[in-house]
Amino acid sequence: MILTVSVTPLYAYVTPAITSSRAAPVVIAGLGPIRPDEGGATALGPPGARRMKKKRKQTKKSKKFYAQQTAQSRVKAEIITKYAASRATIISSAGATKVVYIDLWAGRGRYDDDTESTPLMVLRRAINDPVVKKSLVTIFNDKDHADALQAEIKALPGIETLTHEPAVYDMEVGAATPEMFQKMKLAPTLAFLDPWGYAGLSRKLIRSLLKDWACEVMFFFNFNRVNMDITNETVTAHMQALFGSERLLTLRAAVGELSGEARERAVMAALFEMVREVGGQFIVPFRFVKDGAERTSHHLVFTSKNFLGYKIMRDVMAKASSYHAADGVASFEYNSMPPLFLADGRSVEALAESLAVDLAGSVMTVEQVFERHSRHRLYVMPNYREALLRLEKAGRVTMDPAAGDRRPYRGKPSLPEDVRVTFPRQPWSGAKMLASRSTPDPRTSALQT
Incomplete structure (x- = not known):
């Protein structure tokens, strides 16, 4: 009716x-x-x-x-x-x-x-x-x-x-x-x-x-x-x-x-x-x-x-x-005629470099990294996971638990949202190491103002 x-x-x-x-x-x-x-x-x-x-x-x-x-x-x-x-x-x-x-x-x-x-x-x-x-x-x-x-x-x-x-x-x-x-x-x-x-x-x-x-x-x-x-x-x-x-x-x-x-x-x-x-x-x-x-x-x-x-x-x-x-x-x-590459410069490599610089001197979970850094950026969580894994493999960040202690997934270490990531200070910045105060409460994450 x-x-x-x-x-x-x-x-x-x-x-x-x-x-x-x-x-x-x-x-x-x-x-x-x-x-x-x-x-x-x-x-x-x-x-x-x-x-x-x-x-x-x-x-x-x-x-x-x-x-x-x-x-x-x-x-x-x-x-x-x-x-x-x-x-x-x-x-x-x-x-x-x-x-x-x-x-x-x-x-x-x-x-x-x-x-x-x-x-x-x-x-x-x-x-x-x-x-x-x-x-x-x-x-x-x-x-x-x-x-x-x-x-x-x-x-x-x-x-x-x-x-x-x-x-x-x-x-x-x-x-x-x-x-x-x-x-x-x-x-x-x-x-x-x-x-x-x-x-x-x-x-x-x-x-x-x-x-x-x-x-x-x-x-x-x-x-x-x-x-x-x-x-x-x-x-x-x-x-x-x-x-x-x-x-x-x-x-x-x-x-x-x-x-x-x-x-x-x-x-x-x-x-x-x-x-x-x-x-x-x-x-x-x-x-x-x-x-x-x-x-x-x-x-x-x-x-x-x-x-x-x-x-x-x-x-x-x-x-x-x-x-x-x-x-x-x-x-x-x-685009019915897809491009050969992304003309705006976005890539996992570019994202990894941005993370290393923008979050230098901080400690936060993968979830917090994504929520804090991805605003106003056309990336999704899988892009962030790949960028973080590349930084970890290159020794540019450390994670807790470390890669060897996380179960493998599709040939790579898995990266759950609660893994803590430490971004070293940039040698020229003199920034202090800052830990994120808290992990967002999942009970208050659903479509709130």
Whole structure:
């Protein structure tokens, strides 16, 4: 059974199509009714917006997009689905009764070639998980394809086994949307934002969805379109909503003399600065290279306030990468024509050198090394283990227990997270040997702010 939406969207009255003994439908974050403000603005649109009764016609662009799933769309959907399933399992297993997934530009649910898109993939994973199916609250919105998505969800085998019925809306994301979320205390929420172009994606929206405990945001950043329009005065309002007025002025001045990779680095630096400003403490991007051209089309950007979510997403994105160097370092991008090497200089050897210098004079566990040093770096734990093993073999660090006292694994000494690593002082630094004060308590590591 699928939800239909009343004429008061997302605030209070989400009503089931037929009577059921299942759990009552859940509004955003499962926290009960939210009333309209005095101005009468609806949740996802401007004042006076209402659910459209007529079936909307697909645009030519939409028809072309949904004709067949591209490899890029498949990779994007797999990253989102795998991470959503992992976080839902962790939070649900910890006792949470509601774990929320929000998709404000959800699409049709299925391509013309019968391939499922992200909403159906997320729901199917939940249906097959005995823990997650009891706690997952899903809220989908798409102003053009809500009817098609609702029909696809209704036909999904096992959908009736979910405790919380999926809610489907067809409102346009507008200025009132972040205001609504800002007023609410969200349950643990993963929000995915993937607008056509960039209209609707804003600092305020990301902040409103990220502000509460265990809330995380993923958004598809259309670099190609944004890059073209940064200096376009006719879309200044959209650019200001995304970057902020002062930052946009600075960015416009900076990119005027830049092109290619230098221009992209400037744009992405401004974007990450904005994300940190609205509360994102950890950020990891995944780059999509335009088919048939060596230039960026999009970035899938994830942000969290907790290291564990950041760690898991890096694992997911690393595995989804189209290229892995011989030493195991992932490209963190999808490119139908993978490069011959990583142009950004990342390698296990470079990581080992960075560890020896950055952590000189300290003593800490492998887990602490990774959590402290890997922030803002596109490496995963296997890269760190390999780098540490190389340093140990070269006699540049000592470990307790030593290599000979640890069981072998695939022809090398194993390296559990509780092994203590001593980084000698650099001979020219005069730094004192510092021991880490404590090992992070695993009971307090799960997706906390």
